[in-house]
Amino acid sequence: MSDRTTTVGRLDEVVSTPEEFDRAVSQALPVLLDRATSYTKRFLRETGQWSEDVAHEKFVLRWGAEYLERFLICGRSEVPCRxxxxxxxxVAKQHSQPEPFCYHPDLLTPLGRFLDGIVARAAISRDALIGLYHHCYGFGPGDVIALTGLNGSESQRIYKNFRRWRDSGWQRAMDEVGMTEAELNELSSRQERHPQRFNGESERLIRFAQAHYRKSEPDHYPCLSRPQWEEMFTQGYGYDYRIWHLALCLDCMQTAWALGSKGTPAVDKPRVELRVRP
Structure with a gap:
């Protein structure tokens, strides 16, 4: 019997405690990742969205990793289980939703892969999160600081985040989603030729991706009412929440902008103006 078969056999056995669950899965992460990835590939094939190329392989690998991460988080609370x-x-539950995120046909276009890549990265990287303000809205560090009402040491961190994202983070994110130089150049060319149409298409996908990835951190998911935002800014708390949520919610960003502008805005009203490069 091969090592892989033995590992799968152990995963098929009942584990009764969180500790048993941790031991079982820690020795089988490659097998579990391969299983989650294979399921995703199969479903994309069944829905006619699969192509045999590097970009699609990287796409299913990233989604397989996300499913595995959710499994590791929830599994300890599901014992006893196999x-x-x-x-x-x-994985089946994710793929059986009425509109599974990874089934969205536009996510496999160059624009969709680009946006999914940077928004997904923003859910786990502060550098990418701050970079999102630039890519989606054309903001620089000063604009982000003014919009979120930061000061002191928090302001300095924004500049550092921008620099690290520009120096290495953006390229790493592009490599992860398999974006080629030709695809990036084509996106930039489309933006120059038809900016209004391009930004309109981008906004539709950005809103879709933002709503999905906000759920990766439930405490930061709910949109606040205008009075709640006003209280947060007036009382001077919730800096981390502001940075996270406003980058991932255009509607709340516009609400925060209106509260801070007072008729003499430090930055123009936020709207989607996609920037492909950092």
Missing amino acids: PLFLLDSL
């Missing part, structure tokens, strides 16, 4: 069955059910 880990293999739990992973299968989690």
Whole structure:
């Protein structure tokens, strides 16, 4: 019996405690990732959205990794369970939703992959999160500081985040989603030729991606009412929430802008003006 078969067999056995779950899955992460990735590839094939190329391979690998991460987080609270069955059910549940995020046909276009890549990265990287203000709205560090009402040491961090994203973070994100130089140049060319149409298409996808990835951090997911935003800015709290949520919600960003502008805005009203390069 091969090592892989033995590992799968262990995952098929019932684990009764969180500690048993951790031991079982820690020895089988490559197998679990391969299983989640294979399911995603199969579903994309069944829906006619699969192509045999590097970009699609990287796409399913990234989604397989996201499903595996969710499995590792929720699995400890699902014991007793059979880990293999739990992973299968989690992936099946994601793919059986009325409009699974990874099924969105535009996500496999160059524009969709670009936006999905930078927004997904923003969910796990502060540098990418701050970079999102630039890519989606054309903001620089000073604009972000003015919009979010930061001061002192927090302001200095914004400049550092921008610099690191520009120096290395952006290229790493592009490599992860398999964006080629030709595809990036074509996106820039489309933006120059038809800016209004391009930004309109970008806004539709950005809103879709933002709503999905906000849920990766539930405490930061809910949109606040205008009075709640006003209280937060007036009382001077919630800096981390502002930075996170406003980057991932255009509607709340415009609300915050209106509260801070007082008729003499430090920055123009936020609207989608996609920037391909940092």
